[in-house]
Amino acid sequence: MRLACKNLIHDRVRFILAVAGIAFSTFLMLFQGSLLAGFLRSASRVIDSTDADLWVMARGVPSFDFAAPLPMDYRGLAAGTPGLRAMFRVISAQVLWQRPDGSRKTVSFIGTDPGISGEYPVHEVLPPHTAYIDASDLDALGIARVPASTEINGRRAEVARAVEGFGTFLGSPYIFARYDDAERCVQNIGDRYTFLLLKLAPEQNVRRAQLVLRQRIPEADVWTRDQFASRARTYWLLQTGAGGALLTAGLLGFLVGVLIISQTTYATTMENLEEFATLKALGASRFFVARLVWTQAAVAAVVGAAVGIAVAYPALELARGFIPWIYTPPVFPPALAVTSLLMATIASITAARAALTVEPGKVFRA
Amino acid sequence: MHNPTLAARNVSVTFRSGSQTGNAVRDVSVRFEPGQVVLLMGPSGSGKTSLLSVLGCLRTPDAGSVELMGSDLAGCPESGLVELRRRHVGYVFQGFRLFRALTALENVQVALDIGSMPGEARERASEALRAVGLENKQGLKPAQMSGGEQQRVAIARALVKNPAIILADEPTAALDSAAGSQVADLLTTAARQRGAIALIATHDPRLLPAADRVLRMVDGEIAEDSRRTSV
Numbered sequence: 001m002r003l004a005c006k007n008l009i010h011d012r013v014r015f016i017l018a019v020a021g022i023a024f025s026t027f028l029m030l031f032q033g034s035l036l037a038g039f040l041r042s043a044s045r046v047i048d049s050t051d052a053d054l055w056v057m058a059r060g061v062p063s064f065d066f067a068a069p070l071p072m073d074y075r076g077l078a079a080g081t082p083g084l085r086a087m088f089r090v091i092s093a094q095v096l097w098q099r100p101d102g103s104r105k106t107v108s109f110i111g112t113d114p115g116i117s118g119e120y121p122v123h124e125v126l127p128p129h130t131a132y133i134d135a136s137d138l139d140a141l142g143i144a145r146v147p148a149s150t151e152i153n154g155r156r157a158e159v160a161r162a163v164e165g166f167g168t169f170l171g172s173p174y175i176f177a178r179y180d181d182a183e184r185c186v187q188n189i190g191d192r193y194t195f196l197l198l199k200l201a202p203e204q205n206v207r208r209a210q211l212v213l214r215q216r217i218p219e220a221d222v223w224t225r226d227q228f229a230s231r232a233r234t235y236w237l238l239q240t241g242a243g244g245a246l247l248t249a250g251l252l253g254f255l256v257g258v259l260i261i262s263q264t265t266y267a268t269t270m271e272n273l274e275e276f277a278t279l280k281a282l283g284a285s286r287f288f289v290a291r292l293v294w295t296q297a298a299v300a301a302v303v304g305a306a307v308g309i310a311v312a313y314p315a316l317e318l319a320r321g322f323i324p325w326i327y328t329p330p331v332f333p334p335a336l337a338v339t340s341l342l343m344a345t346i347a348s349i350t351a352a353r354a355a356l357t358v359e360p361g362k363v364f365r366a
Numbered sequence: 367m368h369n370p371t372l373a374a375r376n377v378s379v380t381f382r383s384g385s386q387t388g389n390a391v392r393d394v395s396v397r398f399e400p401g402q403v404v405l406l407m408g409p410s411g412s413g414k415t416s417l418l419s420v421l422g423c424l425r426t427p428d429a430g431s432v433e434l435m436g437s438d439l440a441g442c443p444e445s446g447l448v449e450l451r452r453r454h455v456g457y458v459f460q461g462f463r464l465f466r467a468l469t470a471l472e473n474v475q476v477a478l479d480i481g482s483m484p485g486e487a488r489e490r491a492s493e494a495l496r497a498v499g500l501e502n503k504q505g506l507k508p509a510q511m512s513g514g515e516q517q518r519v520a521i522a523r524a525l526v527k528n529p530a531i532i533l534a535d536e537p538t539a540a541l542d543s544a545a546g547s548q549v550a551d552l553l554t555t556a557a558r559q560r561g562a563i564a565l566i567a568t569h570d571p572r573l574l575p576a577a578d579r580v581l582r583m584v585d586g587e588i589a590e591d592s593r594r595t596s597v
Contacts, residue, residue: 003465003476010467278463281424282523283452284480285445360451361419363463 004295007272014271015300018264022304023311025257026336030312030328031319032253033336036246038327042169043236043243044229045325046110049166051118052088052197053206054081054213055228057221062239063232065108065170067092067194070220074196077216083204088113089179090195093186094172098151099142106172107141109152111182116197121163126178129155135162136324137173153185167324169242261304261340262347265297269351273358280360293352294345301344305337372421372531372563373397377430379416379586390416392586393430398563400530403554403576406567408583414567415535417583421565422455422533423447435530452480456524456562458553460536462516464508470495470519471504477523494522498552514545521552525560532557534566538573550576 008015041048046064047055056078058068075087091111096104114125121132131152133141141159143150148159152175166174177185179193200209206224213222223231237243269276276289319326379391391413398404406414420427423439426447432439435454439447457463464473474491495504498518508516517537524532534553538546554576557564566573574580582590 002472002479003468006465006467006472274463275465278459278465279476279480280448281422281451281457281463282477282480283448283455285448288480359425361415361424363424363457363459363461 001295004292004299007268007275008296008299011268011271014268018268018300019304019307021260021264022257022301022340023308025253025260026305026308026340027312027315028253029250029257029339030309030332030336031315032246032250033332034312034316034326034328035323036250037329037332038323038325039169039243039246040233040237041327042167042325044232045166045168046120046174047225047229047232049119049121050116050197050225051120051199052116052225053200053204054198054210055223055225056196056198056213056217057194057223057228059219059221061194061221062235064092064195064228065168065232069192069194070196071192073193074217074220078196078198078213080216081198081200081213082209083201084198084209085201086115086199088116088197088199089193090197091179091182091186092194093182095153095175095185097141097173097175098154100150101142103142105141107152107175108168108170108172109175109177109182109185111177111179111185113179119165121161121166122176126160126181127158128178129157129181130160130177131157131181132161132163132176133159134166134168134174134324135164136167138162140173155181155185157181169323169325257340258343258346261297261301261343262350264300265293265344265347266351266354268296268300269293269348269355273354274362276355277358277360277362280358281363286356289355290348290352293355294348297344297348297351298341301340302337305340309333309336371398371400371433371435372565373433374417374421374427375431375433377417377420377427377432379413379420379425380428381416389586391420391427394586394588395430396581396588396591398565400563401558401561402578403557403564404566404579404581405573405577406565406581406583407569408589410569412583413586414583416586418533418535418565418567422457422531423450453527454530456527456529456532458517458520458524458532458534458537460539462508462513462520462540464516464519464523466508469505469507470500470511470515470522473508473519474523474526477526490526491522494526495519497525497556498522512545514541514548517541517545517549518552521549521556525556528560530562532562532564534564534568536568536570537566538568538570543572546570546572 058070061068093109094106095109097107098104117123146159146162150157150159168174210222210224237247279289316328375395377391377394378389381388381390408414419425420432426439434450471491474494475487478487495501498521500518537549550573553564577594579593581588
């Protein structure tokens with residue numbers, strides 16, 4: 001351990017470069033990972049925020065953001081679902097929002113029956129013509145402060161509250177409102193809502209209820225909340241260019257990290273190959289030599305990861321100003337530290353092979 | 367320390383260079399006595415270093431056998447060679463082979479750390495440096511020392527384990543006359559005081575007066591084995 005640390009300090013320029021490389025790759029992985037995590041979280045944010053057990057929707061709807069009106073009112077058919085506690089209609093549609101300066105912006109207008117609980121922002125019965133928006137969308141919607149008056153699809157509305165955590169990458173901010181306001185606003189005809197949410201009794205088997213409902217409404221899709229959330233994330237990740245680009249960037253960040261750590265560890269080992277030969281000549285065991293190589297790699301990886309994470313957090317905070325949906329799960333930093341250590345271990349296996357196979361008799365050559 | 371034993375019987379070492387092979391050492395048989403300072407002389411390419419490598423457990427012979435402290439190296443696994451090197455052999459190299467990042471004291475101490483040698487490693491390393499006259503240079507790194515001083519650190523490192531066998535490869539080649547003499551004295555004195563076998567491969571005729579025995583190698587064979595009575 002002492003020799004490993006002394007070697008690192010002695011070659012401090014190389015060590016600093018190694019730490020910088022690993023810090024950069026950790027930063028890259030954390031930033032790209034946060035973009036990807038935020039993207040996936042945002043892709044199913046509205047779905048996840050409800051405590052509904054089952055979602056009924058038009059056939060083939062891939063995500064909440066690409067909703068289509070259900071062909072008919074299914075509330076009567078759904079009423080017999082085993083263990084049903086409550087039903088909520090949801091309308092989701094693109095409408096026009098008018099800013100105070102007269103310019104217009106497309107928004108996703110979401111109207112729901114009252115009573116949806118969980119993290120969904122509208123629990124209570126809203127007064128008529130009232131809307132909630134996400135705090136990160138204030139500027140985009142031209143709102144200086146809340147409350148404020150506005151116009152949605154030509155109808156007056158009062159923005160009563162700014163909520164947190166519902167920023168979207170789509171560019172059309174979510175507007176939360178009463179069901180009947182949304183119905184009027186989108187000029188809904190014949191109660192053609194886009195989702196029907198079912199809340200079941202806690203003891204009810206959700207999968208069984210799903211099967212029953214599917215048999216009763218074969219022309220619609222019935223998903224559990226988690227299934228629909230997963231379906232939405234998969235759709236955005238794999239079937240859209242945006243998700244593919246983020247996934248590719250995330251994977252590239254990881255690969256760059258692996259390569260930098262591997263290259264650094266290998267180069268350091270190769271540079272000290274004669275010292276490893278000397279150690280072997282002096283009677284160092286294979287374990288001693290391998291541990292030395294690993295320790296050098298691990299110290300660089302841990303320091304580099306710590307620096308990378310320390311730099312990434314302010315950068316992420318800064319980025320949150322213009323990418324509100326970016327999200328860093330708490331597990332990311334420790335996972336990245338472990339990943340860096342793991343990458344250093346994998347890299348040191350290759351490097352240690354060189355150190356372990358060096359011929360100790362090499363020391364007899366000047 | 368047990369009476370050191372080191373012997374080679376019909377040892378051959380083959381070298382490979384590209385598609386060509388040849389014998390670096392040919393059918394060499396030799397036995398060494400405790401407390402003996404033996405010079406291994408001969409022109410470059412005569413097989414001195416190869417013989418030294420085999421006798422020092424750094425490689426196994428391609429034919430014949432080597433007996434070191436009662437162990438036959440033929441068929442000895444790598445772990446066995448490592449153990450023999452660690453316990454019984456001290457090395458001094460032409461290029462010193464000190465660890466650049468470590469101080470003189472740490473360079474000596476590392477030989478004990480490797481072997482998990484019991485006792486006070488730091489004190490023993492310090493004592494070894496004192497024995498080679500470097501008590502005031504313990505905190506210096508190799509780059510801060512002269513060639514002679516570096517070689518003395520290497521000797522301290524070789525002797526700190528109190529080895530039965532000391533192998534030195536051209537220990538004075540990179541040193542000036544005064545430093546070379548000092549290194550030669552240290553090696554031979556240490557070997558005699560400890561009753562160890564000192565085998566020194568060298569071109570340096572200045573070492574001749576200190577030798578008990580001189581082996582001259584030519585083309586991988588011992589061409590001459592002369593024992594000297596006066597030291």
